Amino acid sequence: MKFVVINACSDLGLDVDGSSKGPLLINKKFKNKDVITIDKINIKKSKRKTDFKKNLKYVNIFNETLYNNILKSVNEKFFVTIGGDHSISIASALGSQKINKNLGIIWIDAHLDYNTFETTITGNLHGFPLAALNGICPNLTTFYDGKYFNPKNTVVIGYRANEPNKEKELNNIKKMGVTVFTSDDIKKYGIEHILNKAINIASFKSNGIHVSFDLDVIDPFIAPGVSIPEKNGIDLDTTIKLVNILKKNIDKIKSFDLMEFNPDNDIDNKTLNIALEILKKITK
């Protein structure tokens, strides 16, 4: 199929380095003639424990650039955004929303990414994007003047409640009406059941779906090359099934993110190879 690839080279969304190098490594092996690269912003990034808005200004500058490039270059073509940390998906998803209007979203991730400045305990903005996409974090969407994603069409798949102090984030996401399927739900009911439900929810009365895939949804034993690994992730077989089901529904999917590949933490190119496999399946 015809598609545009966007390399989004930023790791400003967290105090761990490395994910900004992900896109170009993937792109060496995943070639396409239609490629846009948004370069890393070279600043000394904030990693201070007491900074609860880490690199906010530069995350916004990066996302505004990415968003404008999407509006300028993508038109109505299917596009794949390769990260980079997950704060980048604020721009890719809103770009797709602006183009396609009234999209639902499926957020495949070990984390909820639903923090706000009221709930964050790290100040790492890669933990905020889904909240921003539902419109409750306006400081991260200053460049955007369109409709946000409706929480009723918003689904998280693969969350595990490993982290401490997550009650507020979890309360917010439930209060907003987002559907959350955990990693345990997938193990209990099977990925076919869960993902088909998610597709129905995200596409209900919408014009299509933006899918955001965070590689940390996969068990770190299989895909160690991420910045914030969480144990009890999905296995390889489930990952392949998941991607095959997405492909089967590709007519509904308008855009796709592959996020959080961190080559610094990868072992024997395990994660790189899975990332390539996912991209090939989605775009073939």
Ligand SMILES: [Mn+2]
């Ligand atoms: Mn994420």
